[in-house]
Amino acid sequence: MALIFKDETFRDDFTYTNSPATIRRFPFPFIEDQYRYSVNIEPHTPGPKGSVLEFPFDIDEHYVSEMRDRAMVLQDDPGRCQALPHMMTAQWDMLELVMVALARDYPDHFTLHRDGAHWHWINKPLKIDQKFVFGEVNSLPYEPMEYIGRQVQGDFSIQDQRDNQLWMDAGIITSQADWSLDFDVGMNFFEWHAPVPLAHEAGVFERALKFLLNLQIGKPVRRLNWTMTINPRLDTSPENYPKWGTDRTTVTPENVGKKVHLRVEMQGLFRLPRSNAILFSIRGYLMSLEQIVTVPKWGRRLPRVLKSLPQELVDYKGLSRYRQTAIDWLEKYDDGAPTTPGNGPD
Amino acid sequence: MSGSLLRRVRVAEVEQVAARIKRFRFVDIDNAPLSEFSGGSHISVVMHSGDRMMRNPYSLMGSPTDTSSYQISVLHCGKDSRGGSQFMHENVAVGTELEISEPLNLFPPAKLAKKHVLLAGGIGITPFMSMMNDLDSLRSDFELHYGVRSLEEGAYCKYLQSRYGSRVNIYRQDQGQMIPLQTILGEQRLGSHMYVCGPKPMIDWALQTAELLGWPDENVHYEQFSAPPSGTPFIVKLAKTGREIMVKGHQSILEALEENGVDAPFLCRGGACGQCETGVIACDGYIEHNDHFLSEAERVSGKKIMICMSRIQTGSITLDL
Numbered sequence: 001m002a003l004i005f006k007d008e009t010f011r012d013d014f015t016y017t018n019s020p021a022t023i024r025r026f027p028f029p030f031i032e033d034q035y036r037y038s039v040n041i042e043p044h045t046p047g048p049k050g051s052v053l054e055f056p057f058d059i060d061e062h063y064v065s066e067m068r069d070r071a072m073v074l075q076d077d078p079g080r081c082q083a084l085p086h087m088m089t090a091q092w093d094m095l096e097l098v099m100v101a102l103a104r105d106y107p108d109h110f111t112l113h114r115d116g117a118h119w120h121w122i123n124k125p126l127k128i129d130q131k132f133v134f135g136e137v138n139s140l141p142y143e144p145m146e147y148i149g150r151q152v153q154g155d156f157s158i159q160d161q162r163d164n165q166l167w168m169d170a171g172i173i174t175s176q177a178d179w180s181l182d183f184d185v186g187m188n189f190f191e192w193h194a195p196v197p198l199a200h201e202a203g204v205f206e207r208a209l210k211f212l213l214n215l216q217i218g219k220p221v222r223r224l225n226w227t228m229t230i231n232p233r234l235d236t237s238p239e240n241y242p243k244w245g246t247d248r249t250t251v252t253p254e255n256v257g258k259k260v261h262l263r264v265e266m267q268g269l270f271r272l273p274r275s276n277a278i279l280f281s282i283r284g285y286l287m288s289l290e291q292i293v294t295v296p297k298w299g300r301r302l303p304r305v306l307k308s309l310p311q312e313l314v315d316y317k318g319l320s321r322y323r324q325t326a327i328d329w330l331e332k333y334d335d336g337a338p339t340t341p342g343n344g345p346d
Numbered sequence: 347m348s349g350s351l352l353r354r355v356r357v358a359e360v361e362q363v364a365a366r367i368k369r370f371r372f373v374d375i376d377n378a379p380l381s382e383f384s385g386g387s388h389i390s391v392v393m394h395s396g397d398r399m400m401r402n403p404y405s406l407m408g409s410p411t412d413t414s415s416y417q418i419s420v421l422h423c424g425k426d427s428r429g430g431s432q433f434m435h436e437n438v439a440v441g442t443e444l445e446i447s448e449p450l451n452l453f454p455p456a457k458l459a460k461k462h463v464l465l466a467g468g469i470g471i472t473p474f475m476s477m478m479n480d481l482d483s484l485r486s487d488f489e490l491h492y493g494v495r496s497l498e499e500g501a502y503c504k505y506l507q508s509r510y511g512s513r514v515n516i517y518r519q520d521q522g523q524m525i526p527l528q529t530i531l532g533e534q535r536l537g538s539h540m541y542v543c544g545p546k547p548m549i550d551w552a553l554q555t556a557e558l559l560g561w562p563d564e565n566v567h568y569e570q571f572s573a574p575p576s577g578t579p580f581i582v583k584l585a586k587t588g589r590e591i592m593v594k595g596h597q598s599i600l601e602a603l604e605e606n607g608v609d610a611p612f613l614c615r616g617g618a619c620g621q622c623e624t625g626v627i628a629c630d631g632y633i634e635h636n637d638h639f640l641s642e643a644e645r646v647s648g649k650k651i652m653i654c655m656s657r658i659q660t661g662s663i664t665l666d667l
Contacts, residue, residue, distance in 0.1 A: 086457040217381045217448045276384035276451045
């Protein structure tokens with residue numbers, strides 16, 4: 001079925017909003033009423049038809065507008081896309097993985113013809129028709145990661161694997177929850193996770209790294225992460241903190257339902273075959289509290305979860321200023337009834 | 347969570363490439379393209395011999411970008427063999443169908459190395475076949491030092507010399523030639539990485555020489571696929587289910603668990619990747635650690651065992667499974 005793409009903005013007048021069908025498929029991240037930290041890694045196998053897990057790279061109604069926002073970010077700050085010289089093989093790996101998946105999963109919108117190294121890529125929503133030679137950088141208008149990264153929703157980093165470590169040696173990151181590729185590029189797994197509270201003490205990162213070093217071709221894995229963002233802004237980067245940091249002070253009991261958004265990241269990890277690197281996809285979903293409470297189960301559960309968050313996480317996620325305002329507003333939708341297990345709508 | 351996806355393949359070609367070495371070429375059973383892989387990768391081949399199931403790792407040797415077939419080389423280990431290499435040599439022919447895993451790389455070249463020094467002994471040449479393919483296409487600086495018993499017993503000598511020219515150095519034991527390790531490792535510039543694959547004594551010799559010459563650990567890489575050593579039978583107790591399983595003399599713990607339908611984690615089955623690390627709750631025998639994964643401190647603690655390779659001498663061991 002062909003998607004209908006919305007024309008909307010993620011800055012200035014913030015016209016972004018989810019259609020009713022998109023609300024139903026939102027990957028609400030809480031499976032119970034209590035917050036609990038876990039590594040929550042599971043095989044990235046196809047989920048139910050129509051869900052965000054149906055395909056490895058989810059395309060939705062926001063695709064065209066998100067890609068336009070990414071182009072604006074890259075125009076203002078080319079440093080959001082970086083790749084160290086030894087990552088070129090991995091860049092081609094990523095381009096192949098994404099193009100093959102999109103052409104297979106969304107044939108109405110994307111087409112890929114391959115004749116040996118001669119490839120022909122058609123992206124109808126973005127009106128792109130590109131013939132190129134796989135492996136020849138000069139045959140594309142950008143390096144391969146940036147080329148395909150400008151045409152697929154979600155941020156991407158590529159991790160080189162050496163010395164029993166993963167190194168963030170490439171990435172295209174324009175819609176991040178307050179972390180910087182420019183700062184993290186070249187760091188190893190422990191270094192770029194250093195700011196995360198609580199998890200280091202629990203040994204989470206040692207276990208996760210060991211697991212990822214053995215990640216296999218054809219067996220990707222995924223996990224959910226979440227935070228909250230004021231206004232449906234994609235680019236909440238440290239580089240642009242002056243533009244969005246003060247938004248947190250603008251939340252009032254009157255506007256909290258419209259302004260505060262739950263930001264969910266569906267993160268995928270894929271072993272890349274030629275380079276032995278790992279592709280990390282961070283596919284973000286934004287939904288306002290006002291839209292969340294249209295699903296009664298989520299309206300009951302979200303205030304309960306927010307109340308149970310440890311203070312370290314509240315601070316780390318940047319919720320300190322407005323958590324209570326959000327809880328007070330959300331509790332109008334919590335009638336105290338029990339919720340069913342799992343994260344989906346009833 | 348255990349193991350990896352298996353793919354059915356058909357043997358398309360078998361060639362005797364040296365006195366005791368055969369090369370096998372596999373194609374997908376439906377002629378579907380195979381996964382590309384990175385230089386240094388291996389697959390495991392599943393073999394059913396009578397009621398025994400074996401899964402042996404073999405390095406992929408072909409071009410990593412050729413998705414039409416995979417190639418491995420197998421040395422007939424003769425009487426030392428647990429049966430895997432013998433099975434491949436005696437029971438597998440063109441047309442035989444087998445199951446293989448997807449490629450896994452536990453021996454990748456370090457991408458930031460200024461130079462790659464490859465040291466191969468005998469059948470240990472196999473991971474370097476695909477690695478050199480990658481290094482050559484990336485125009486990386488490398489040299490190969492390859493020790494063989496004789497030209498008849500050494501596989502691919504002519505091919506390697508014609509393809510890579512003076513970057514390939516061959517040393518023939520039957521002519522009294524030895525790899526001049528001291529000189530080779532003593533003369534490399536900073537930022538070089540060395541890789542060794544071959545018989546255990548050769549790996550030990552190379553690692554010791556590198557250490558004595560002051561090579562940093564991070565620049566020294568080795569791969570050794572040894573079959574799980576045989577021993578005496580013993581009992582494995584599973585703490586979570588209370589089951590007791592006998593491990594026969596020629597079996598690994600992992601193989602005994604699989605034979606009894608227990609789903610235990612594994613990946614490389616050579617003691618290298620760490621996937622099968624299992625907690626030891628009690629043990630009344632002496633653990634023979636045959637893996638390359640656990641640290642000395644972890645071995646001494648007696649709290650962990652790699653069930654693909656290690657065993658106990660007698661008695662019983664209780665695992666956290």
